[in-house]
Amino acid sequence: xxxxxxxxxxxxxxxxxxxxxxxxxxxxxxxxxxxxxxxxxxxxxxxxxxxxxxxxxxxxxxxxxxxxxxxxxxxxxxx
Amino acid sequence: xxxxxxxxxxxxxxxxxxxxxxxxxxxxxxxxxxxxxxxxxxxxxxxxxxxxxxxxxxxxxxxxxxxxxxxxxxxxxxxxxxxxxxxxxxxxxxxxxxxxxxxxxxxxxxxxxxxxxxxxxxxxxxxxxxxxxxxxxxxxxxxxxxxxxxxxxxxxxxxxxxxxxxxxxxxxxxxxxxxxxxxxxxxxxxxxxxxxxxxxxxxxxxxxxxxxxxxxxxxxxxxxxxxxxxxxxxxxxxxxxxxxxxxxxxxxxxxxxxxxxxxxxxxxxxxxxxxxxxxxxxxxxxxxxxxxxxxxxxxxxxxxxxxxxxxxxxxxxxxxxxxxxxxxxxxxxxxxxx
Numbered sequence: 001x002x003x004x005x006x007x008x009x010x011x012x013x014x015x016x017x018x019x020x021x022x023x024x025x026x027x028x029x030x031x032x033x034x035x036x037x038x039x040x041x042x043x044x045x046x047x048x049x050x051x052x053x054x055x056x057x058x059x060x061x062x063x064x065x066x067x068x069x070x071x072x073x074x075x076x077x078x079x
Numbered sequence: 080x081x082x083x084x085x086x087x088x089x090x091x092x093x094x095x096x097x098x099x100x101x102x103x104x105x106x107x108x109x110x111x112x113x114x115x116x117x118x119x120x121x122x123x124x125x126x127x128x129x130x131x132x133x134x135x136x137x138x139x140x141x142x143x144x145x146x147x148x149x150x151x152x153x154x155x156x157x158x159x160x161x162x163x164x165x166x167x168x169x170x171x172x173x174x175x176x177x178x179x180x181x182x183x184x185x186x187x188x189x190x191x192x193x194x195x196x197x198x199x200x201x202x203x204x205x206x207x208x209x210x211x212x213x214x215x216x217x218x219x220x221x222x223x224x225x226x227x228x229x230x231x232x233x234x235x236x237x238x239x240x241x242x243x244x245x246x247x248x249x250x251x252x253x254x255x256x257x258x259x260x261x262x263x264x265x266x267x268x269x270x271x272x273x274x275x276x277x278x279x280x281x282x283x284x285x286x287x288x289x290x291x292x293x294x295x296x297x298x299x300x301x302x303x304x305x306x307x308x309x310x311x312x313x314x315x316x317x318x319x320x321x322x323x324x325x326x327x328x329x330x331x332x333x334x335x336x337x338x339x340x341x342x343x344x345x346x347x348x349x350x351x352x353x354x355x356x357x358x359x360x361x362x363x364x365x366x367x368x369x370x371x372x373x374x375x376x377x378x379x380x381x382x383x384x385x386x387x388x389x390x391x392x393x394x395x396x397x398x399x400x401x402x403x404x405x406x407x408x409x410x411x412x413x414x415x416x417x
Contacts, residue, residue: 018338
């Protein structure tokens with residue numbers, strides 16, 4: 001089963017000036033959430049995603065990533 | 080009959096006439112005075128003794144901490160020698176006594192030789208003076224009008240020319256170009272040039288002193304192998320170090336490549352950072368910012384095993400200080416200062 005983990009102790013808020021995946025600049029106060037994908041699952045995850053398809057990845061797969069990230073954010077915010 | 084002393088225990092000096100006997104012989108030790116204290120380097124030590132009266136000589140060396148004797152080669156000649164140990168954690172001191180005896184009278188020259196500690200403690204930082212002639216300013220947009228340095232306070236004041244139409248290119252931590260001004264010099268350690276393949280750990284401190292700078296600034300201080308490149312990122316300037324930004328300089332943290340990681344605290348008045356780089360990689364940075372009472376206000380850090388572009392492999396590492404803007408809308412008024 002494909003899983004996604006978050007290193008919760010490393011979640012932190014700070015100002016970040018960096019570059020997004022599309023090359024655009026980011027410069028604002030942010031929360032860093034380290035998402036962990038095991039090496040032996042990288043190929044599986046990449047196979048799920050077709051950047052040219054607006055319906056990719058599937059909702060069920062997307063939700064695994066989204067829930068991991070949002071659970072980490074909730075915990076970081078004390079919710 | 081009163082007996083006159085020929086050795087004064089309060090001073091360590093000796094000599095003088097033996098009661099009813101001969102005057103003590105004359106000796107001098109090159110570069111050494113009686114009761115002198117000298118700092119020497121570890122390793123081979125030797126003395127050159129002048130013995131005009133042809134007295135019998137004896138040189139003894141003892142370790143001050145435990146009074147143990149150190150082997151002296153040719154101890155009865157005018158050129159005795161021994162080996163001084165490395166300073167170690169606490170440093171070492173030797174008590175050296177050169178004695179000359181003739182006709183029952185003795186004269187001594189006693190002094191101390193110390194080897195400094197080699198421990199990595201209580202190391203004094205090197206104050207940076209960008210105006211001392213060793214730094215080169217690269218300023219393609221001519222944004223620096225002038226710079227002054229006040230030695231007693233170690234404060235630089237930079238007066239800027241106007242930047243009316245800013246872009247991200249003047250931001251050292253955004254976009255793909257950084258064409259802001261930067262001062263740079265080759266990094267050397269005790270005269271040895273440091274190259275990108277060597278592992279180095281560099282500690283640095285900075286204290287923003289203008290409580291409200293004339294513009295929304297982002298300044299960086301750190302290392303690079305390509306100080307005059309304007310293409311930022313992995314193909315270009317490839318810097319790593321500490322950053323302070325915002326008008327008051329209270330947003331502090333680290334940068335690497337073209338990214339900055341900062342923490343904001345209005346209480347931050349100074350910062351301490353450490354850069355690790357080597358093996359032709361940019362590695363890690365940490366930053367700790369402090370309040371005026373010395374307590375910690377914020378921390379920030381970033382680690383990255385980032386290979387340098389091939390052209391920079393094994394090349395000279397430079398220190399550099401770059402000035403810039405925080406956002407692409409940060410104009411710099413004429414004569415603004417930081």
